[in-house]
Amino acid sequence: MADNETPLSTELHHHRRRMGGRDIHEFHRAATPLELLFDLTFVVAFAQAASQFAHAVAENHTKSGLISFVFACFAICWAWINFSWFASAYDTDDWIFRVTTMVQMVGVLILALGIPDVFTSIEKGEYLDNAVVVFGYVIMRVAMIFQWLRAAKQDPERRRACLTYAKAIAFAQIGWVAMIFLNFSIGVTLVLTAIFVAIEMLGPFLAERKDGGTPWHAHHIAERYALIVIIALGEGIVGTVAALAAVIQTQGWSVDVAFVGLAGTGLTFGMWWVFFILPSAHVLHAQRTKKSFVWGYGLMITIASIVATGAGLHVAAYFIEGKAKLDALPVLLSVVVPVVIFLVSIYAIYAYLVDEFDRFHLWLFVATVLIIAAAITAAYVGVSLPICLLILMLAPVVTIIGYETRGHKHQMEVLSQNRER
Numbered sequence: 001m002a003d004n005e006t007p008l009s010t011e012l013h014h015h016r017r018r019m020g021g022r023d024i025h026e027f028h029r030a031a032t033p034l035e036l037l038f039d040l041t042f043v044v045a046f047a048q049a050a051s052q053f054a055h056a057v058a059e060n061h062t063k064s065g066l067i068s069f070v071f072a073c074f075a076i077c078w079a080w081i082n083f084s085w086f087a088s089a090y091d092t093d094d095w096i097f098r099v100t101t102m103v104q105m106v107g108v109l110i111l112a113l114g115i116p117d118v119f120t121s122i123e124k125g126e127y128l129d130n131a132v133v134v135f136g137y138v139i140m141r142v143a144m145i146f147q148w149l150r151a152a153k154q155d156p157e158r159r160r161a162c163l164t165y166a167k168a169i170a171f172a173q174i175g176w177v178a179m180i181f182l183n184f185s186i187g188v189t190l191v192l193t194a195i196f197v198a199i200e201m202l203g204p205f206l207a208e209r210k211d212g213g214t215p216w217h218a219h220h221i222a223e224r225y226a227l228i229v230i231i232a233l234g235e236g237i238v239g240t241v242a243a244l245a246a247v248i249q250t251q252g253w254s255v256d257v258a259f260v261g262l263a264g265t266g267l268t269f270g271m272w273w274v275f276f277i278l279p280s281a282h283v284l285h286a287q288r289t290k291k292s293f294v295w296g297y298g299l300m301i302t303i304a305s306i307v308a309t310g311a312g313l314h315v316a317a318y319f320i321e322g323k324a325k326l327d328a329l330p331v332l333l334s335v336v337v338p339v340v341i342f343l344v345s346i347y348a349i350y351a352y353l354v355d356e357f358d359r360f361h362l363w364l365f366v367a368t369v370l371i372i373a374a375a376i377t378a379a380y381v382g383v384s385l386p387i388c389l390l391i392l393m394l395a396p397v398v399t400i401i402g403y404e405t406r407g408h409k410h411q412m413e414v415l416s417q418n419r420e421r
Helices: 007-011 033-058 062-090 095-124 131-154 156-181 186-209 218-251 255-275 280-286 288-321 328-354 359-380 385-392 395-420
Strands: none
Touching (some): 033 095, 033 288, 062 186, 062 288, 095 131, 186 288, 218 255, 255 288, 255 328, 280 288, 288 328, 328 359, 328 385, 359 395
């Protein structure tokens, strides 16, 4: 960028710019249109994972489906996380950054296309056919290596941290590439995957804790996670529509249609409300080095549970259509289990962020468990699935009421104490 170039002129073109790092105190930092476009590729990936998982559960292949879903969902979340944290620190929005992001988007779409192969191969129990998934992943990671090396060259102050990221990714790529050409057993593949992921996770840990860190923006990264959560929640809407279509097709418009629509939409909306109770941006801004690592990776469980809830609603649709090889109770549990995991993860992350366990949360959780138990009992005694889903819809409502009546005041006190430290 020329010295005489005004800020307005930089917005009107996308010439090459120096990747010197963003200001961590930048006001009104928000997600860019490019980041929103990038996120759209993950709509496809999550949809693939959810639909394949729903089909596996409906066919009573829950164990293999669960293993496949965890593998696929982790790969999707991990790919998104690496780009988002880098962009929060070094988004120049010049043509090089844009084209490199497009390359990563191609990698995400290839990864999504390989998800059905993962589910099919694990279901057969022979070997894990993850060649297409890994190929897409390698494309994304090579692009990220280029990004980190560019940042290392153009931001001398943080060169060491950027090189740590690049080295960890590059070293893990050797293993990822080998997995494309070698067909290991499912067990061996999962072990190797865990090793390679551990290597890649070590990079951010060392870079941010030992090598000076990168200039990611607390409020921006919190917004980025909020946006990917909303995309994941979209699977709940899709699952609700699928369930509604199934009821209408088999029974026509009825009270059950209204109950299913209300239950699915209400459950999705309730989970959205609960997630945004987390004071993520405020705490990350005050304690960026201390809290970011666990918060950033811990939310992968939250995101996966949201996608799995959408898959559970898909299973309910299969059941209503008469295409599920399960009874009503297991079908209900396919929604209950991810909802429970979601709520537990939210309470755990909240306690971690504020360094405190509120006893009031225990009472809220007990009330939530009672509602979930009522839904399960209803399914067990033969109450229709739409009614059971309607009862389950109330599970997040307990947390919402608790927060809006009392919890917000306590959160304000905790955040005030953090500012005074």
